[in-house]
Amino acid sequence: MLDEPIIQALITEVSGAKRYRHIDAAIVEQVCREEAQKRNKPKEAAKAAKRRLHQMTGAYCDKHIALSFAPDEMAALCAAHASTKERLPFAGEMFADIRQQVGGMERVADLACGVNPVLYVAECLRANLPLPRFYAAYDIRHDVLEQVRACFDHFGMDGTTGVCDLLTDCPDVAADVTLLFKIVPLLERQQKGRFEQVIAQANSPFVAVTFPTRSLGGKNVGMAPQYRRFFAAYLQRAGHRLVFEKEYPNELLFLIEKEEA
Ligand SMILES: C[S@@+](CC[C@H](N)C(=O)[O-])C[C@H]1O[C@@H](n2cnc3c(N)ncnc32)[C@H](O)[C@@H]1O
Numbered sequence: 001m002l003d004e005p006i007i008q009a010l011i012t013e014v015s016g017a018k019r020y021r022h023i024d025a026a027i028v029e030q031v032c033r034e035e036a037q038k039r040n041k042p043k044e045a046a047k048a049a050k051r052r053l054h055q056m057t058g059a060y061c062d063k064h065i066a067l068s069f070a071p072d073e074m075a076a077l078c079a080a081h082a083s084t085k086e087r088l089p090f091a092g093e094m095f096a097d098i099r100q101q102v103g104g105m106e107r108v109a110d111l112a113c114g115v116n117p118v119l120y121v122a123e124c125l126r127a128n129l130p131l132p133r134f135y136a137a138y139d140i141r142h143d144v145l146e147q148v149r150a151c152f153d154h155f156g157m158d159g160t161t162g163v164c165d166l167l168t169d170c171p172d173v174a175a176d177v178t179l180l181f182k183i184v185p186l187l188e189r190q191q192k193g194r195f196e197q198v199i200a201q202a203n204s205p206f207v208a209v210t211f212p213t214r215s216l217g218g219k220n221v222g223m224a225p226q227y228r229r230f231f232a233a234y235l236q237r238a239g240h241r242l243v244f245e246k247e248y249p250n251e252l253l254f255l256i257e258k259e260e261a
Contacts, residue, residue, distance in 0.1 A: 112183035
């Protein structure tokens with residue numbers, strides 16, 4: 001365990017790093033403190049904290065582009081973030097599947113959202129569908145949330161954005177469906193079983209959970225069968241009903257209806 005002045009220096013170093021400056025300061029501090037507690041050497045603690053923060057966010061959205069809301073620009077913004085870039089080719093199909101099963105997506109809660117809310121809005125506009133009546137978007141990166149906020153404002157949407165670390169918190173926002181896209185593997189790496197509490201606390205009858213089926217490099221390394229087994233075991237434990245499952249070119253969707261709904 002390191003002394004407090006050394007921990008303070010560690011927090012200053014990590015939060016000042018270009019790569020992590022967009023992550024909410026309280027989360028950076030918490031990660032630094034947790035890693036400092038496990039180690040005696042400041043350098044090792046700094047390395048471990050940076051590795052964790054990179055796993056949480058850095059690997060997925062390193063690049064940023066200026067925001068505009070013409071269709072091409074919205075697509076470019078989504079293409080600058082790995083998760084939405086991979087979804088671009090089939091996003092319309094995936095959102096239509098969820099909408100059909102849920103019976104409308106008027107109120108959406110999007111947790112660990114990245115820029116997916118921008119993609120959802122772009123797809124609604126492309127398909128000539130009304131925008132959601134309410135969209136709540138949460139992440140731990142301020143830059144992402146600013147982009148989403150700007151999108152909501154531009155289209156005059158009733159939307160809310162906020163910082164929420166799903167490892168410790170879950171927003172209580174009533175919605176038709178809660179989206180948990182590609183975040184469960186990240187949470188599992190940090191805290192086993194945490195996603196079960198997040199789903200339990202989600203204030204919506206339906207929860208849409210997705211998993212990547214290819215590595216970031218695009219390789220098929222048998223992730224789909226592994227996540228199918230993982231999620232089937234969870235569903236058996238939790239007792240939720242699987243209403244829809246589909247594998248898209250690089251993403252596996254499970255739509256569940258919560259037991260208490
Ligand atoms: C793999 S991306 C998925 C983004 C989006 N859900 C999608 O599929 O397009 C992971 C996102 O989760 C956010 N994130 C990582 N750890 C988080 C946590 N503990 N709580 C909330 N958001 C987190 C990251 O900042 C990043 O935007």
